[in-house]
Amino acid sequence: MHIYKLLTTFLKVNIQQDLAYRADAIVNMALSLMWLGWELTSLSIIFSNTETLGGWGPSELIALLGVWRLVNVVMATIVWPNTEKFNNGVRDGSLDYTFLQPANSQLLISITRIVVWRAWDLLLALTLIVAGITSSGGITTPLNVIAFLGLTISGVAIIYSLWIVLISFTFWFTKFDNNVTIMQALMDAGRYPAQVYPVWLRAIVTFIIPIAVATTVPLQALRGDLQWWQILGFLVIGVGAFIISARIWKAGVRRYSGASS
């Protein structure tokens, strides 16, 4: 309940803040539309030259693009802006105040800044997903859709956990404050099905920076490509990643306060 209270308070403050910076929101919404235009253009370039990309049709790639954008919404709403806050806090020492507060520090650094108008991107992402699924011609079943939703959530949890791990590294390595760009960079790899990539790259985006787990895998479930035990496995990994990342964050905080080392 207290978490709910915290969330709503943070949300309220952030809405006020974003209302004050209308111009920023409008520029970014336009930018987002421009990228969408380019993404669809590149898909049309690809499919004007081929029927399928690694066995995936155009409507499936549109749905994939939607899921990929959904993951990006989480990134742009929470991860990137809070990374900036966090890095500034490390630089000027105001992070100390976060640890003085009697609330879960991981929660606090995750929701201090919420870029509210990214709801617009959420809308675009959901539109793409629905458009992709409906135009794929009814090959999917309700059960597949449920698996798809579950895996999307677990995929997002995995990416979030990875972020927590990466910013925790700042406690061990000084001047590591751009480490999150590694995720930003690898995000691009989620735009296309992992089956397209050479084996080593597929391994990286599946196991090391598991962006494919958040994008390709849910889509595979939607297509009915996955066995029930695979789906279960990915869900377990999502929960596990979340728990492990919280542990690493705690260890990082202990390191920051000189408890270890």
Place this chain on the structure above:
Amino acid sequence: MQPVQTRNGTSRIARNGPDPIIVDGLSKTYRVTDREGGFGAAVRSFFKRKYRDVKAVQNVSFRIGSGEIVGFLGPNGAGKTTTLKMLSGLLYPTGGSANVLSHTPWERRADYLRSITLVMGQRNRLSWDIPAADSFLLNQAIYRIGDADYKRTFDELNELLELAAIIRKPVRNLSLGERMKCELAAALLHRPQVLFLDEPTIGLDIGAQVRIRSFLKEYNRRSGATILLTSHYMADVTALCERIIIIHHGQLKYDGKLADLSRRIAPYKLIAVRLGDCIDCDLSRYGTVVEVAAEYGADGANGDGGKQLVQVKADEVAAVTARILADLPVSDLTIEDPPIEDVIERAFHE
């Protein structure tokens, strides 16, 4: 320990409760990377880093009673901030123990964090982009302050700090003094019983310093909160603290009354003498001539009525004064305590 509330809303300080701050043998050693300049050294350190131990705090012990305001003094790098960070739970010590309000600070329990506060004058707690009022609401949620309590505390702080006019503006548009008021208010909304203040007046102009000072004094009187404060401004210390603790190079140098420090460290007084017409008067016979009052210029010593300061052992003051008055054409004579800055400076190096 809640301060005892009296009927008219102010509180009486509960002096005979257990000491809220007990520090015993506290030590902190940092490990830092050692690196020389130059390209070669940079490449070497890329592969192998050298480390060096820095003893920031060494075996420091003290107790602070309920409702006390204690000045925590020392030159830059003496270990003041490190100690405050350990006491507020931000840093683990490498040795020793501390007990604040019956908690071990670095366990960082939520109910401990709810009963203390740390204000660092050089760092911002408030979010830069939003009005302080919104940051206050965040704190209300984080510290789980009930609406009634929040309103009562806010009204009280508003009365003392005159916040109403400034908390609606984004923090980035506030002056340094206004910002500090808001920082203090944000730090006190949850009615902490122990306040750690690290340079709360740094960078402020004299007027703002005075306002912050009188606020702290009044806050202490009303709430009975215990305050441990560092400052480089001696006016802060003399106005607020009866007792001071001095550390230097991480070691405790003095713990006691501010007034006693002068007596112990500097057992001397200054006799300020203004002489009448006198060509060849030499005051150095009576003691060390320490200073010629600046407003009369460097050659004021032999001029008409320049003020000179003679340093004399405390127990000889009476005798020396009598001799000066007998020997010289004195137009004015006063006996002064040595300036507190000098006394503390001496204490650092003793």
Place this chain on the structure above:
Amino acid sequence: MLAIYKHLWQVNWAEQWQYRANLIMYLFYWLVSPIVYLAVWTTVATAQGSVNGLTAQDFVAYYMVLLIVNIATSEITIHILGYRIMDGTLSNLLVLPVHPVLTQVLVNNLAFKALQLIALAPIWAVLYVLFQPVLTITLVNVLLAIPALALGFLFSFFIGATITFIAFWTTRVWAIAEFYFAVFQLFAGQFVPLSLLPPVLHNIAEALPFRLVLYFPVQLILGKLTVQESMLNLGLLAVWCVAGYALFSVVWRGGVKKFSAVGA
């Protein structure tokens, strides 16, 4: 003046070595997108035989060379200077008796770039083994590529710095910078060889200078251009550099005036 650069280089170079972790992160950023598109297009080209006359081999070669050109012409001015303008610490640079952007910031860029190229070398070698690109590189092309890359960097440095200077007027500089990078990447050939763009976009790309920074050097190194075409593009790039410098100077002067007026 040379002594200043020499000293700045030593300081910045040593500094970059200390930020080793940071470096790897940036490098990743430059690596991923070309490799992703390499994979996508070789998949398409392998299935279809060729795309618009480009075979799978052509795509491999294009993106492998792009990896180098990318880093050679990249600039990170906004990361060096952006927050210093906004929080006022630029003052420390402004009191220097030299142009801070053309000395400190420029050298910082170069030191970063040099170290990135060193770090790229082993990775590129591994990718070479993995993808087996067919590269036929001639001495003439290499000699022409050197001024092309140098001018390409200078041009993007001037424009990148100019974009950064917007921070003098508005704190919303990041959104604008992001927009710029998006346009730049799209029309420079970062994602697809420009010949694959639909006609409308292709025409826009031809008119904009950004293709000269990435697409042109890549084509040059791959030997797709005649010496004449290369010289023509080089000349055009030089003209754009001069224009970029003019813009850079004007905006800088205006920005500093604004900065001093506010007294940040």
